[in-house]
Amino acid sequence: MAKLGDIAKVLRSKNSGPFEITLDCLFDNRESYERLKRSNAITRETIARLYQIRVDQVHQLVFYDQALGFKVTIAREVSSGSAGDRDVYGAQQHAPLMNLDVAMKEEGP
Amino acid sequence: MSQDVNILSPCGMLGYGFPEESFRRGMEQQVHAVVVDAGSTDGGPHKLGAGVSIVSRRACKKDLEIILGACLPGKVPVIIGSAGGSGARPHVEWTLDIIEEILREKQMSAKIAVIWADFTQEAVLDALGQGKIVPMSPNIPQLTEQTIRETASIVGQMGHEPVLKALEAGSEIIVCGRAYDPSPFAAVGIFHGKDPGLSYHLGKILECGALCAEPATTKDCILGTIGDDYFTVRALNDRRACTPISVAAHTFYEKDHPYLLHGPGFLLDLENCRFTEQGPGIVRVSGSRYIPQDKTFIKLEGARLTAYRTFVIAGIRDPILLGKLEDVENAVIAQTKQYYPEIDEQDYRIRFYNYGMNAVLGEREFEPFRGHEVGVLFEVVAKTQELASSICATARSTFLHYGYEGRKSTAGNLAFPFAPSDIEFGPVYEFSIYHLMECRADGFPIEIRQGGVQDGEAG
Numbered sequence: 001m002a003k004l005g006d007i008a009k010v011l012r013s014k015n016s017g018p019f020e021i022t023l024d025c026l027f028d029n030r031e032s033y034e035r036l037k038r039s040n041a042i043t044r045e046t047i048a049r050l051y052q053i054r055v056d057q058v059h060q061l062v063f064y065d066q067a068l069g070f071k072v073t074i075a076r077e078v079s080s081g082s083a084g085d086r087d088v089y090g091a092q093q094h095a096p097l098m099n100l101d102v103a104m105k106e107e108g109p
Numbered sequence: 110m111s112q113d114v115n116i117l118s119p120c121g122m123l124g125y126g127f128p129e130e131s132f133r134r135g136m137e138q139q140v141h142a143v144v145v146d147a148g149s150t151d152g153g154p155h156k157l158g159a160g161v162s163i164v165s166r167r168a169c170k171k172d173l174e175i176i177l178g179a180c181l182p183g184k185v186p187v188i189i190g191s192a193g194g195s196g197a198r199p200h201v202e203w204t205l206d207i208i209e210e211i212l213r214e215k216q217m218s219a220k221i222a223v224i225w226a227d228f229t230q231e232a233v234l235d236a237l238g239q240g241k242i243v244p245m246s247p248n249i250p251q252l253t254e255q256t257i258r259e260t261a262s263i264v265g266q267m268g269h270e271p272v273l274k275a276l277e278a279g280s281e282i283i284v285c286g287r288a289y290d291p292s293p294f295a296a297v298g299i300f301h302g303k304d305p306g307l308s309y310h311l312g313k314i315l316e317c318g319a320l321c322a323e324p325a326t327t328k329d330c331i332l333g334t335i336g337d338d339y340f341t342v343r344a345l346n347d348r349r350a351c352t353p354i355s356v357a358a359h360t361f362y363e364k365d366h367p368y369l370l371h372g373p374g375f376l377l378d379l380e381n382c383r384f385t386e387q388g389p390g391i392v393r394v395s396g397s398r399y400i401p402q403d404k405t406f407i408k409l410e411g412a413r414l415t416a417y418r419t420f421v422i423a424g425i426r427d428p429i430l431l432g433k434l435e436d437v438e439n440a441v442i443a444q445t446k447q448y449y450p451e452i453d454e455q456d457y458r459i460r461f462y463n464y465g466m467n468a469v470l471g472e473r474e475f476e477p478f479r480g481h482e483v484g485v486l487f488e489v490v491a492k493t494q495e496l497a498s499s500i501c502a503t504a505r506s507t508f509l510h511y512g513y514e515g516r517k518s519t520a521g522n523l524a525f526p527f528a529p530s531d532i533e534f535g536p537v538y539e540f541s542i543y544h545l546m547e548c549r550a551d552g553f554p555i556e557i558r559q560g561g562v563q564d565g566e567a568g
Binding site: 010014015016017018019020022024026028050051052056057059060062064066067068069070071073075076079080081082083084085086087088089090092093095096099 | 150151152153154155245246247248249354357358360361362363364365366367368382383384415416418458460462468469470471472473475488490537538539540543
């Protein structure tokens with residue numbers, strides 16, 4: 001098992017507009033990216049658990065092969081900069097995803 | 110085959126600054142326009158609500174002096190997107206005032222196009238009545254008449270169409286109110302007959318400055334070149350380079366989907382784009398698809414004043430208090446409320462943010478607290494500034510002297526870094542409108558004026 005934060009080259013969060021936060025995870029080699037994609041570690045259910053939200057609050061989860069990365073977009077509980085918001089730019093909400101354990105070793109045939 | 114079109118983006122935000130050397134290297138090419146984005150909603154609703162900018166006037170002027178000084182003598186158009194940060198009237202006027210000052214200092218004159226992006230409450234109410242407004246995402250409430258009436262400042266994101274008109278009119282400086290970030294860039298490619306898909310995709314990359322290069326930054330220049338069925342991007346500083354991965358990865362940035370972008374009147378599909386290396390540090394991109402939509406929806410942004418805030422920052426080092434911090438904070442809230450039975454509890458709210466413990470993630474924090482010191486920020490938001498400050502002062506003194514179970518440090522619970530400890534923040538806003546409105550693409554008024562030193566004026 002490895003932490004997603006240890007194997008990704010970029011793992012970041014940022015507002016996608018004031019009502020959503022988008023999480024980007026990018027790799028620097030195709031092998032790690034493909035293994036992660038095949039591991040099925042990244043699902044809407046996993047994201048909902050890490051961020052303590054409902055599955056329907058995960059608005060997008062898309063892999064993009066050209067960029068060796070995936071993107072997850074989730075609903076904000078409090079819109080950016082409103083009273084009660086903790087992170088106006090949404091720039092420090094990636095830590096739960098970083099902490100995700102993923103199985104990167106694959107069983108031989 | 111038409112001539113290649115070069116677009117220079119100095120930086121990701123007007124006023125962030127850029128190395129002059131990079132800019133000069135870019136200007137050595139035959140540049141068709143210098144385009145710079147000045148806007149963002151990332152900093153929250155306050156700028157739109159209060160009519161203030163995100164960068165300082167000094168920084169904005171410093172960048173514009175370099176850009177205008179280099180572009181105006183050679184008739185290279187300068188386009189500013191989402192002027193002043195939020196692109197509403199006060200932000201556009203703030204930008205125009207800076208431009209006017211520079212032109213007069215340099216004894217120059219320029220034809221300036223101003224494209225306004227403000228929408229009146231009446232126009233939005235009218236569209237609402239006709240069923241032409243939908244929320245941007247499922248977690249945004251449906252717009253109501255009351256919300257619109259409470260929202261003093263409303264802008265819409267223009268597409269490339271009004272910018273194109275301003276270019277056709279021969280404008281030397283184009284100051285756009287709120288714009289879809291890539292649109293002022295895309296307008297240049299489209300003006301010169303280039304493919305709108307390539308023009309928009311390049312715009313999406315250029316609007317962030319050198320963020321698509323490695324090492325990435327918004328504070329450096331990037332040059333985009335549009336050919337007939339491809340475009341290229343390259344950094345203008347030897348310290349950074351674009352790679353196929355860095356450019357492909359940039360399409361992820363700050364949007365909800367990695368390869369589908371909804372713009373005013375179109376969908377941009379980047380799923381089957383090809384990113385290849387054309388030369389050292391130069392990336393060639395092809396396959397960006399512009400798919401026109403039946404209806405044009407523009408994004409409306411509006412900010413409403415919701416409350417006033419007063420806050421306190423204090424440090425806590427006592428290990429006994431740290432062991433029961435959240436219980437003590439809840440007790441402080443309860444005691445403060447008890448002290449003001451005459452005030453409706455709905456009129457104010459007290460919140461604690463325990464930095465070092467869980468202030469950033471709140472209930473999502475998964476690490477147990479292991480520290481020896483916590484920075485506490487507590488705020489009161491209330492209907493009036495006077496109420497926020499009064500409640501905050503009571504909460505502060507209650508917290509400072511609160512006698513929790515097992516307390517040994519009976520002289521005080523908080524280390525204030527400053528005197529006075531209570532800071533009046535002023536009004537707090539929220540994005541009360543973040544909706545799509547069906548609208549004509551040319552619904553943004555263009556005003557053309559001559560700026561700087563006028564004919565016959567003494568130098």
